[in-house]
Amino acid sequence: MIFELDVLILLLLIPAAVMALQIRDLLAASMAFGIYSFLMCLLWAEMGAVDVAFTEAAVGAGVSAVFLIATVYCTKRKSSD
Amino acid sequence: MMKKLAGIVVFMVGLLLFYGVSNVDDFPGWGDPDSPANASPLSQYFITDTIKDSEVPNMVTAVLADYRGYDTMFETVVIFIAGIAIFAVVRVSRNNSPVCGGNKDDEPDLIITTTCRLLVPVIQIFALYVLAHGHSSPGGGFQGGVIMGASFILVAVAWDLDTALGRFSEKAAIACAGLGIIIYAGFGLASMFYGEEFLNYGITHKLLPGVESPEMARYYGMLGVEVGVMFTVTSVMFLIYGLLSTRGRMSGGL
Amino acid sequence: MNLLVVTLIVLGLIFFFGGVVGLLRFPDFYTRMHAAGKADTLSTILILGGFIVYNFAEGGDAASWNVLVKIAFIALFIMLTSPTSTHALMQAGFESGIEPEIDDDESESTQEKKGRDS
Numbered sequence: 254m255i256f257e258l259d260v261l262i263l264l265l266l267i268p269a270a271v272m273a274l275q276i277r278d279l280l281a282a283s284m285a286f287g288i289y290s291f292l293m294c295l296l297w298a299e300m301g302a303v304d305v306a307f308t309e310a311a312v313g314a315g316v317s318a319v320f321l322i323a324t325v326y327c328t329k330r331k332s333s334d
Numbered sequence: 335m336m337k338k339l340a341g342i343v344v345f346m347v348g349l350l351l352f353y354g355v356s357n358v359d360d361f362p363g364w365g366d367p368d369s370p371a372n373a374s375p376l377s378q379y380f381i382t383d384t385i386k387d388s389e390v391p392n393m394v395t396a397v398l399a400d401y402r403g404y405d406t407m408f409e410t411v412v413i414f415i416a417g418i419a420i421f422a423v424v425r426v427s428r429n430n431s432p433v434c435g436g437n438k439d440d441e442p443d444l445i446i447t448t449t450c451r452l453l454v455p456v457i458q459i460f461a462l463y464v465l466a467h468g469h470s471s472p473g474g475g476f477q478g479g480v481i482m483g484a485s486f487i488l489v490a491v492a493w494d495l496d497t498a499l500g501r502f503s504e505k506a507a508i509a510c511a512g513l514g515i516i517i518y519a520g521f522g523l524a525s526m527f528y529g530e531e532f533l534n535y536g537i538t539h540k541l542l543p544g545v546e547s548p549e550m551a552r553y554y555g556m557l558g559v560e561v562g563v564m565f566t567v568t569s570v571m572f573l574i575y576g577l578l579s580t581r582g583r584m585s586g587g588l
Numbered sequence: 589m590n591l592l593v594v595t596l597i598v599l600g601l602i603f604f605f606g607g608v609v610g611l612l613r614f615p616d617f618y619t620r621m622h623a624a625g626k627a628d629t630l631s632t633i634l635i636l637g638g639f640i641v642y643n644f645a646e647g648g649d650a651a652s653w654n655v656l657v658k659i660a661f662i663a664l665f666i667m668l669t670s671p672t673s674t675h676a677l678m679q680a681g682f683e684s685g686i687e688p689e690i691d692d693d694e695s696e697s698t699q700e701k702k703g704r705d706s
Contacts, residue, residue, distance in 0.1 A: 303472040304394045307464075311480040316571055319487060323579035443679055449672040453665070 254300060262296045277332045279325045287318035388552035391470045398474065399556040403533035407518050409476075410563050414511050417570030421508070424582035442493045450492040457485040465564050469553065475560035479567025486572045495576055496585055504576070504584055507569040514566030518559045525555075593642045600634035603627045616689040617681050625674030629666060636663045 269292055272285040290313030297306035362369030371377060380401070384393040388400055398406050465478030490498035522533040530537040535555025536548035545551050576584050610623025640659050643652045 304392075304474075307472045307477050308480075311477045311484070315484055316480055316487070316575075319484075319491075320574060320578055323575060326579060327581050443676070445675050446672060446679075449668055452668065456665075 258299055259296070262292055262299065266292050266296070279330055279332050280322065282332070283318055283321035283325060286321060287314050290314040290318070387549065388556070389549045390553055390556065392468065392472070394472070395468050395474055395556065395560075399559055400535065400552055403522070403559070406559070406563070407515075407522070407533070410515055410518060410566050413570050414515055414566050417511055417573050420574050420577055424577045425584070426582045446492050450488055454485050454488060457488070458482060461485065461564075465560055466557070468560055469556065475563030476567055478560070479564040480571060482564065482568040483571025483575075486568070487575045490572075490575065490579070495580060498572070499576070499584065502569075502572060504573070507573045507576075510565045510569035511573065512566075514562040514564070514569070517562030517565065521555055521558050521562070589641065589645050593638050593645070596634050596638035596641060600631040600638065603631035603634065607631065617686045618678065618688050621674055621678055621681070625671060628674075629670040632666050632670070633663050636666075 266289065269285055269289040273282050273289050276282045276285060290309060294306045294309040294314055297303075297309055362372075366372065380393050380397060384390060384396045388396050390396040390400075461478045461482035463478075464473035464481060465475060468474035468478070486498055486502050489501060521535060521538070524541055525534045525537050526532050528537040528540060535552050535558075537551070538555055539545045539548050539551035542551060542554055545554060604627060607624050607627025610627065611620050614620045614623055636659050640656055643655050643659075
């Protein structure tokens, strides 16, 4: 476990999370959510929880981003919120 | 107004969290044997006795699939229910409902389909490796199932959903989703049949050919339930993708 | 041996830097994807090569050969998937009608520049 790497990943996580919530364009928001999941995966792996990191990489960064994009494709792309 | 208020609250909580974490000495070091989580007798038991109990080197898998078998079984049921719920909400039977986007006349791109032709078998073999190797390295039924489902989704993205449905039809997906839970519960019932508790696989060494000790029976029992989990997760992932990307028509679409 | 590792990884990082600069500075979608896709593949493979050499720094036993095969597979799949995904993005961009930025009156503009320079 490298403390500096932890700090770096956490610092990158914050803009990714804010982006995923704030962007009006839902497609871009789904991509930001994918980035967030991938950074979480890196964080888990770096903390030694490899099983959790693997699940996060497969489910969070992989399939759920695809589900979100598929849903955006069939609905509106702009958020009214 | 509410948004600003919520922002202020989040900021305050963040500051509190930062204040709580900033005092690094309060937290145990990485892998510290005296940390509260490691000092409990249960963790010590898992670390020292997992191999003796079940011959599984990766204790995460042992805890997930054996010591907490009920938990994992109902996690699988949750995924199954999620798939069925999306099916119930989104699926439409009429074929005249609006198609979303895309024109079906497009030929699938040659470069993309060739690469997918090369990649899909490798992805599926990797999924099976993750499933079968979950005992001695990170992995297991959930991850393997998601990767296997992703390979079918890749086929649906590269060609179209109809091609993917030709490989793995909707009815087969629903049947496999149920079959996975039946496999899981079947292993539990098989151990009940020999007079042990539900999901206590140790006794199935009388049932499985070529397995002498209860420990090895636990090993193979875990593999069996992971196979069940994989069936459910694979088919539910593919089903959810198909339903969401076509507004429930299960044809054409993306 | 260590020097080789550092050289490979730094070379990879330089190509990554080039890719990022191209991504940020180029004028339109196609040139940006060009920079990102090309630099990405090469630099990833260079960095993975650095990992392989680092892995053999303390003599090659069975375990490091095992790791070599795994990293080689990763490099192979990067080589397959990265250009394909770049192609898919380009294709999608072309089909959804993104216009490349073409300088029609190139000779004119260069003449103008010359005129300004002189």
